[in-house]
Amino acid sequence: MQEDVMAAGAGLRVYPEPAEVFVADQAGLAKHLHPLVSIDLAGVDPAWRGWIHLVSPLEPAEGYLGDHTEAFHSPLQKSNWLGFSMEGDRYRLLGDWRYFARATTPEELPDPWPEFRAQLHEHCESEGRSYLAHRDAFRREGILLMRSEDGSPLFDGADAVAFLEQLGGEADAHGNWVQPDLFDIGHDDQIAWPVSPAGNPFRFVASVPGWHYRRSGADSILLFFEPVERLALLTFDWS
Numbered sequence: 001m002q003e004d005v006m007a008a009g010a011g012l013r014v015y016p017e018p019a020e021v022f023v024a025d026q027a028g029l030a031k032h033l034h035p036l037v038s039i040d041l042a043g044v045d046p047a048w049r050g051w052i053h054l055v056s057p058l059e060p061a062e063g064y065l066g067d068h069t070e071a072f073h074s075p076l077q078k079s080n081w082l083g084f085s086m087e088g089d090r091y092r093l094l095g096d097w098r099y100f101a102r103a104t105t106p107e108e109l110p111d112p113w114p115e116f117r118a119q120l121h122e123h124c125e126s127e128g129r130s131y132l133a134h135r136d137a138f139r140r141e142g143i144l145l146m147r148s149e150d151g152s153p154l155f156d157g158a159d160a161v162a163f164l165e166q167l168g169g170e171a172d173a174h175g176n177w178v179q180p181d182l183f184d185i186g187h188d189d190q191i192a193w194p195v196s197p198a199g200n201p202f203r204f205v206a207s208v209p210g211w212h213y214r215r216s217g218a219d220s221i222l223l224f225f226e227p228v229e230r231l232a233l234l235t236f237d238w239s
Contacts, residue, residue, distance in 0.1 A: 001169025004162045011043040012163055013051070014144070015135045015213075021053045023090045032100045033057055034131045036213045037163055037206075038089075041225065044168045044205050051089040052232055054164075054223045056210040057082065059101060061123035065236060068112050072098035075197040076233060081183045083233040091232060130215035149215055161212040171204040171222055177235045194224055194233055202226045202233055210236075 008014050016038045018030035033055040041048035057065050066079040074095030076083025082099075084091035097103045101120060111117055126149065133151035138144055144161050146154045173192035178185055184195040194202040202224035210217015218236035225232055 002167040003165065005164040005167050006160065006162055008163055011040040013038040014163060015138055016053065020051075020089070021055065021091060023087050023092045026091075026093055028097075029091070029093060032059070032097075032102065034127075034214065036208065036210075036221075039164075039167070039206055039223075041205070044225075045203070045227075048225070048227060050086070052086070052205055052223065052225055053091060054206055054208060054221060055091075055234065056213060056217045056221055057100070057236075058124040058127045059120065061120045064238075066099055068109060069099050069101055069104065071108075072096040072104075074099070076231065079182050080177065080179070081194075081233065081235050083231055086230040086232055127214055127216065131213070134214050144212060146211065147215070162208065163212075164206045164208045165220065167206045169204065171207070171224075175220070175222075175237045176239075177220075177222060177237045183235070194235070196226045196229065196231060198229065200226050200228045202231070207237075 014037050016035045018027065018035055021035045022029045036054050036056055038051045038053045041050050041052055059065050060067060064080040065082060066073065066077065077095040077099040085094050098108060101109060102124060130149045133149060134147050137147060137151045144163060146161060148154060170191040171193065173187045173190055178187060178192045186193050186195050186201060196202060205223045205225050207220050207222045209219055210221050219239045220237035222235050
């Protein structure tokens, strides 16, 4: 296990292009998900091959990802959980795109509260601008900093932030992502792991705060891999 990974090295690809992350016929996923970093699976387990991707949803503006879209959930797409099958090194969404509230029409998803859709649109547009500013600044300067929406460093740019908070090892069972009513979770006193619909345990790959890569995001994005069916799964810890 590595903590606070500050150097990318050969095993990480920072801000990968969406075409490297999503299958070609689902390129539109880039409207809903920001690619943050790709990880060489062999760096987590030498028996594994290929690349897996830690991505950050633009939603939610409030609450959990997948809240209010329960009618369009699927086994790997539930409130605060988002999963994919892996085709080679790329992700395929297994389910309805209307899991993302932004992909629904007002008829399919009436506003849960007044101005919901307008607030969500404004939030996602702002996050999109912030992501591009952070990405472009990283590509110019080669350093990951907390930045304002226009790309200027916060806190005088004194401190770089980690590419990953944790790489490999196990996921802490005491995180607030551990909610068995939202997803099937195995756990003991110290560690926890999701269980696939087929009953296979997922293995922890990596985590990072979403706000390391754009202005805001989950306090921790956790990425898991199920090597039997080659599934990728993400969940989100909010303080």
